[in-house]
Amino acid sequence: MIRHLQIQGLAARRGERTLFSGFNLGLATGEAAALTGANGVGKTTLLRIVAGLVQPDAGLVTFTSSEGALDAAEARAGACHLLGHQDGLKGARLAEEELEFQVRWTGGTAKSARAAAERLGLTRLLRLPVRVLSAGQRRRLALARLLASPRQLWLLDEPLSPLDAASRSLFGEVMAEHLAGGGLILAAVHDPLPVTAREARLGA
């Protein structure tokens, strides 16, 4: 169980250019933070650093439980969802095959995948190949994995952008439930999140 996520003095660079430096953020269970900033300021990179996919230039990301510091690799592999622009869904495969794989790979079951699909209004679409889904439907399919496999820390990169108003408010409910259940959310956004969230601004 992650109790607290701490980001200290984080710096990242892409090539020669420094994206950001000295970034600090603490996030406890039940809290959400909205990561804002102009395009290209490094929001996606920050999320990927927290997920352990990118090595930071400087700084530390630490996960703590009630018993003390957690092994970062273990915390990431077992308790962290990263959802970005690239959702990893294969266009040629059926939506249900892709959803079931993603859910089971991240620790859920076929049953929880089905329940999540129903909740997000995807049941009708499950027998279709992913490639025929609209951008919003595809994003909902990707979001279903968050709902179906219980992982505490959600790292979301522009999660709402292709969604319509109804889906946004539905996903707002899902996020509020996740936070109420002890989850943590760090989301890079341009529009306000549909849940109470602290703002963490990146860049000047």
Add this chain to the structure above:
Amino acid sequence: MNAFGLLLRREIALAWGRGGGPLLALGFYAAAVVMLPLALGPEPARLAAVSTGAAWVLLALSSLLSLERLFERDFEDGALDLLSLGPLPLEAVAAAKSLAQWLIAGAPLALAAPVAAIALGARPALAGLILVTAALGGLAFAFLGGTGAALALAGRRGGLLVAVIVLPLLTPPVIFGGAALDRLALGLPWLGPLALLAGYAAAAAALCPFAMAGACRNALG
């Protein structure tokens, strides 16, 4: 079902669809085998002399065909991010991908290899050893080719890199396999080269996943 089985099943399904699946490699192999007599001339004695060696080298090249994109699609569409945050380390993910590639492309090619060699004039008695050699060699090719594909992720002109890195690594198994077949054809003991081939394949399967995972992490970061 455990995580490795889950991933392997998905990779087999993906490999089946990727670039025509086994048909691409098999089709290329068949075309190359058919063209050989057109280039060498139809004398049975000449063809029979090169039949096993030619069938074996063409198999090595055919098995590389669909390997180049082993990681590329997953890298581009974000699936590699998801796979990195799963229950298995990337090393196991890479092993599952290579294994699926072997099952989908390598195993059908291994079955086709004796047919190709006999069609070119090899003695049917060699068929068993050709099958074993092709299966073992295919395993080595899948893991070595996967390593090249992973290394190519971070760079432009990945295809060229795969050829330059992988082809030298493919020479030892080609030599060992060819030597085993040669010796059987001449009535000499052939177990030595076959054991070397098996050892090479085992080493590739054991070590290449680490190289693939390292290369993938490098490309993601």
